[in-house]
């Protein structure tokens with residue numbers, strides 16, 4: 265069983281401070297949905313409103329189509345997992361998992377059987393008698409997930425559950441969490457400030473800044489077609505150029521900067537925005553010795569070369585003295601430029617986009 269979660273113009277005020285600002289989103293039943301954004305942007309506040317620990321100052325939250333106003337946290341079909349897992353150290357693993365069932369009066373034999381079933385689900389079969397202290401970080405994480413699943417929630421709310429783990433384990437647990445979500449088909453609302461996590465695990469991602477939803481889309485779209493400058497610079501790397509939009513033809517425009525005028529695509533609302541910039545991802549910028557027809561070109565001097573194994577990252581100085589970054593896959597044959605070499609940084613107008621610094625109003629955020 266899984267349920268959708270609807271936020272309808274939801275805001276949260278703490279005194280005069282607005283932590284969540286008019287968020288509207290329809291999270292589908294069985295979806296893995298992530299809220300992604302920097303520290304303090306309101307992610308945890310959204311989760312606390314969905315779970316019922318705080319009430320929205322404005323707007324409405326529904327779960328499975330049911331209005332949640334007046335419904336207490338323990339009556340909601342949700343389970344919450346924090347970064348701090350709060351497992352009970354003196355109980356064996358299986359009792360930790362079955363704790364919620366004991367509270368509900370389920371008898372011991374049934375609890376033990378259910379715990380074993382959940383241990384298999386999270387890939388820890390037979391670990392029921394172990395003590396919490398005997399488990400690794402990732403195993404504890406899985407026990408916490410099994411414990412949350414034991415009470416059969418329709419919606420799992422996860423607040424940065426992997427942030428305490430080391431990098432390797434975190435990457436392993438991404439796949440693990442995703443697999444558990446697909447196996448159970450429970451709706452996952454996942455919160456993170458880690459773009460890699462959000463992109464790798466989610467069906468859709470909602471990017472937040474200052475309490476506002478900036479873009480809601482599938483991961484590829486977030487990365488390939490960011491809605492505004494905030495999303496473009498928060499998710500992945502970019503070379504960013506200040507300037508102004510000159511002549512426009514169709515969906516392309518001339519973008520005038522102090523180091524030249526470049527042809528680029530016009531992003532959503534960019535023409536109407538008070539301020540817009542040009543964004544070029546490092547993987548779309550190449551260093552060459554001669555101009556290429558139809559491509560933008562900036563004369564640069566190679567400042568630094570980092571050989572990363574599977575790719576090569578090159579920093580180069582533009583005529584204004586600013587560092588630009590170009591990244592190339594290492595196909596084993598690419599020639600690596602040397603420091604001080606004078607080259608051209610070229611990029612395809614189709615791969616360069618002019619974006620508004622911020623989207624003034626994103627009323628079409630639900631979907």
Ligand SMILES: Nc1ncnc2c1ncn2[C@@H]1O[C@H](COP(=O)(O)OP(=O)(O)OP(=O)(O)O)[C@@H](O)[C@H]1O
Pocket residue numbers: 278283301302303304305306307308309310457
């Ligand atoms: N109870 C509260 N009273 C006053 N301000 C609060 C309260 N809870 C949160 N805030 C403020 O609201 C803003 C959003 O907080 P929130 O915890 O939702 O951020 P977050 O996106 O989860 O950040 P992080 O990634 O650091 O966990 C912050 O500026 C925070 O200081």
Ligand SMILES: [Mg+2]
Pocket residue numbers: 307308309423
């Ligand atoms: Mg938080």
